[in-house]
């Protein structure tokens with residue numbers, strides 16, 4: 001038997017060594033014993049980080065939905081697969097069993113086929129956290145179509161960019177979404193986006209909020225009547241191991257988002273194996289990840305990882321503050337949640353509200369707590385440990401990225417001793433290293449550097465959709481023959497890793513990756529703006545917030561700085577979404593630049609961090625004189 005479920009530290013080290021000393025043999029054993037294959041592979045792994053090219057389980061044939069659904073029907077048909085908890089606590093929760101989920105996914109798959117979606121086609125999914133989202137994702141996988149889920153908080157412009165970048169032919173959306181006491185007009189946003197998306201042939205619309213919407217004849221269809229008429233039988237399309245499964249966008253250093261391309265077999269094996277161990281999942285546990293399916297955490301740890309393990313996965317539509325700040329804990333009590341996985345920003349926001357919200361709920365079902373998406377500060381870690389886990393449920397601080405597909409650094413609960421703010425040790429099969437700025441590996445402990453991974457793991461993204469050159473440049477050029485994460489990290493005296501934050505132009509705000517370039521591009525579209533630069537600064541709840549320095553050309557009639565700030569944030573909301581709004585906007589006459597004309601963000605960052613006493617040598621700047629005036633007018 002392979003070591004599918006690691007139970008003690010000795011075993012972790014032993015399995016880790018095995019996974020590193022002979023990765024092919026190790027992953028072959030895991031794949032062989034725990035998944036359903038229509039045909040086994042010819043080669044376990046072939047790779048070359050210089051090209052870069054990575055292939056896992058080449059020659060194998062499978063369908064991931066057979067692994068997530070069909071194979072559970074005999075033993076777990078009546079077990080809850082998806083436990084849907086609506087936005088409104090008065091609306092009943094829905095227990096969707098494996099049998100029912102299988103039927104609905106097959107129906108949905110038949111609807112997609114009837115509307116002309118074929119193997120390899122891209123389908124954009126722009127839905128709130130409702131069961132149709134899960135049906136849509138799995139229905140695409142069932143027929144070999146490639147899903148591209150776009151977080152339903154993105155604006156119409158951002159949606160259009162993502163639809164066009166991967167040339168989707170269909171959008172699946174809903175009339176609208178509930179968010180606390182608000183509703184959001186999703187269909188209106190889609191209609192706006194589609195003005196610029198000539199490739200879209202059909203829009204399928206789930207009914208959720210019963211709002212009045214416009215349906216375009218022959219293009220738009222209500223989903224429910226189509227589902228009602230569809231058959232519950234749909235043979236899975238038999239896919240090759242390296243066939244694309246999904247595209248998921250993430251921000252980068254240019255305005256164009258990067259469509260990370262994930263493939264089938266390796267992703268399935270890794271998301272499933274990590275899920276089992278990182279959450280110590282055992283049969284009959286109720287697991288809840290509060291992320292949105294629009295992010296990688298939702299793909300791997302709400303849908304694929306849990307379902308591949310036959311787990312019960314909670315799907316929560318609402319927000320932590322509705323009807324009040326006890327909602328998360330109320331849900332934990334109501335469904336007797338055993339594993340709870342959320343973002344540090346949510347923990348900080350809830351910790352601020354005081355203990356009366358946590359104390360009135362029975363949280364004794366909790367066995368494992370997880371965090372993901374950004375560094376967790378010590379205070380938030382202890383608050384979570386003391387008040388939610390009651391010092392009994394270990395916290396797994398899990399580090400990974402959209403590009404990774406699955407968790408890379410993490411404690412294994414009840415196995416790895418935890419340490420606040422540390423993601424601790426690499427998961428099985430992961431070979432991290434720290435690099436100095438010259439590209440040399442930093443050996444030993446108590447060191448810090450840039451975090452790279454030396455060896456491929458099964459769920460690494462294979463490319464950026466349509467732009468392999470950018471994939472190579474972004475991840476495989478800075479450090480030869482290594483995958484570069486873009487994060488800085490330190491390794492302590494026992495070899496535990498702590499992520500110290502991004503070392504590139506990505507800022508993590510409330511756990512969302514935001515590239516500075518797309519935000520600056522949006523701001524620069526304002527007629528009064530000549531130039532802008534964005535940096536992050538520490539924020540109590542969001543982790544980081546955004547600080548913009550803006551040079552105006554002509555303020556324009558009837559405008560003052562206050563309404564300009566509003567207009568700038570309005571443009572950002574329209575182009576990207578409300579998550580990218582700036583907390584502070586400073587108008588300035590100049591930005592510090594190098595002699596080659598590059599903005600020196602390091603200086604701007606220090607000023608926003610209230611650290612302007614320590615700017616270092618600025619004499620080499622093209623315009624050192626602007627620095628003092630920026631400091632004098634800083635909003636800190």
Ligand code: WTA
Pocket residue numbers: 250295296297371372373374375376397398399400401402403423485486487499501502508511512513
């Ligand atoms: C950050 C999210 C510290 C990191 C799953 C990474 C973290 C980026 C952690 C990826 C963590 C994620 N501790 N930082 N436990 N987890 N990050 O692609 O900067 O949305 O590069 O994937 O989030 O964000 P993404």
